[in-house]
Amino acid sequence: MMSVGAPKGLPSSGQKPITEMIHPLSAVEEPLSPAPEVTVNAGGDKDTGLTNGTPVETSSPASVSSLFNRLQLDDDLDGDASTETRDLFVTVDDPKKHVSTMETYITYRVSTKTTRIEFDLPEYCVRRRYQDFDWLRIKLEDSQPTHLIPPLPEKFVMKGVVDRFSEEFVETRMKALDKFLKRVADHPVLSFNPHFNAFLTAKDLNKRQGLALLTKVGESVKYVAGGYKLRARPAEYASMGDYLDTFSGKLGTMDRIAQRIVKEQSEYLTELREYGTVYSSWAAVEEELQRPLEGVAGSVSTCCRALEDLSENISQDFLPVLREYVLYIESMKNVLRKRDQCQAEYEGRLEAAVLRRQEDRTPIPAEVEKCQDKVECFNADLKADWERWQRNKRQDFKQILTGMADKNISYYEKVSFFLIRSREELEGS
């Protein structure tokens, strides 16, 4: 049911010189009127069996266009110029466990709503497992070598240490997968990738079919030829690299701090629980003081419960994002390296061609110009992605840090609320 059609040229690559190419982002600088929040729910597929999902029946055109009109603003960046016209919405939810004789695994529901012509239908609903996401990522990396591909959550987890089927783990992983698809869907180039399309729409994601989609076989292999050494990394990209290294270090430090906090909170919690019990046992031998002491025991219990929530937030909301960005940084460094190699190839070829021209007046071959184009395209793509990544990073960290502050405030509010009531009781009686 997917429309493959003629292989489409990727918007960013091609024969045109850079000056004539429309920058992927330049087409979408339309101001937007603020719209009410739209919750995108998946279509009617509630079936959970082993079959991958079926596409949802076409709903009436009216509802689709009304969806088109009601746009969801993803960024909360105070009406930035970065808000874009959205015509593709993707969500990952509804994890389900599948048990077969060979293996046990989880699938997730991937729901799509779109008005794009590249899609046959306006809505899709499929079920995918982690392997499928991994496949998609590899395909994207191969077919879009000049672009930064968002990271996936860690593939391997130590079987003894982490329970792959615990609610917590599945929830965290699902959120990361959702983020991954949303990032791809928001990308002006990646979102048009046919592999992405297949991922969102194919009833049965047969990996072999994917190979046929690969319009330029071994493109990434060909794209960046090895064997050329870059003489000097331009300052611009060198500073990017430095930034990434330093930032990666800071992320690692924050990860360790957060983990340490969770550990200390857990030990604090253990002692607190015992602390509460002692007040209760004391209350049992008292008469007048029984109620006040029970009151203190109650405050301690409240504190314990609130503390559990707080620790959970760090593990489930804060740490995963730190780890995601570490992977993101690796991805970006990869792209930088490929860019370097691309430039190195060009410089190498150019140098060789110039030498030959000096020798026997052979004109510079067209290939060399193609190389130059490639470098310039790569640079443009990379810079655009860098800017986009910086924006996302700012938003994401603003969100998790604000969230962390909120959770702490909420913790203290819960505890003090109970304490104030307790105190009133103590003073009143």
Next chain:
Amino acid sequence: PLLVLAFSVCFVVCNLLAFVFQMVEKGTSLLKKLEMNVSEAEKRTGKNSVNMQETYTVYLIETRSAHTDLNTPVPDMLWRRYSEFELLRTYLLVTYPFIIIPPLPEKRAEFVWHKLSADNLDPDFVERRRVGLENFLLRVASHPLLSNDKIFFLFLTDEKGWRDAVLETGFQDKVDSRLKSLSASFRVKNPDKRFTALKQYSDELNTAISQLLRIRARVADRLYGVYKVHGNYGRVFSEWSAIEKEMGDGLQSAGHHMDTYAASIDDILEEEEHYADQLKEYLFYTEAVRSVCRKHELIQYELEMAAQDLTYKKQQREELATGTVRVFSLKGMTSKLFGQESQEQREQKLMALEQDIKEGEELLKEKNQECHEFVQSAWKDIERFKEQKDRDLREALISYAIMQISMCKKGIQVWSNAKECFSKM
């Protein structure tokens, strides 16, 4: 020996009577006339009893008349060290065995969480001890009976002469016997149920508060850890802000708030020590309660012994008079084996026995009265103590709640500030 015993019993009875009268005229406690406080602490060095240099702390006791006269006298002041307080307390313990004597602050820091110093010369420890000593004096001064004690008054007013005065009371002779009685094991045949219950309660309270203090110290340790780790965020935010353009300022300021948060725990926990001190006072009070119960047991035991002794003597008299051996005794056996005594000897013995019995009856009467009055006055003090305990501990719990609320408010403030910085990133 009997005479001495009778004399000391009279002494105690007199005190008891005085106490009873005191209870009737309430409000004549010392505090109405005299204000007092322990205002300062100072380090001194001097030679101790084994002629070695030592450093110790002395505390300044200031007293002044409570009435603001036309010519308000200058406050009296003198310096006392901890060991002198201990001496005073020991004197009170043996002199008023039926009173729950207020405890002193701890000799050595116990139940400490690791950052808190266990060193006696540490300024924080000294300060808390100063407060505890003042509390002790106020407690004694507000007790209806203890406040009228002359030695206590001299302790407050006569720096040099007090020591001689207290030693002259001869209380030290009683110290040994008190210690012995505390550790002795004897069984009372008819224990007073109220005292048994009180002793049990005091043991339970002791256990509860000890446990509480121990775990509270561990909780404090852990809480300290949680707060301090957040300080690391301060450093990393600062480092991170250096490589950021738009996010830099927000991160930097948020980092400062994290540092503030981490630092705030020191004051919070220092304040909590006050709560721990309030609990400790009652922990030590349980020992005083136990001591009164033990004293009662001893008196009860002596009463029972006196009664038993009298009964035995009467039996002996009967045997001697009637010539029958009711109870098996070695004397009886030997006299049977080796011949009877002469009539003269028997009559002499009988007379001595009659005297014994007379004295024994007197003793029993006194012991009875002693026991009766001990129970009466002790129980009055116990009721007073119970009310005081309920009042004080309730206050302590309220102030603990207030402390915790304040800690929460500080936390909300800091994190709200940090949140604002994050939102400006």
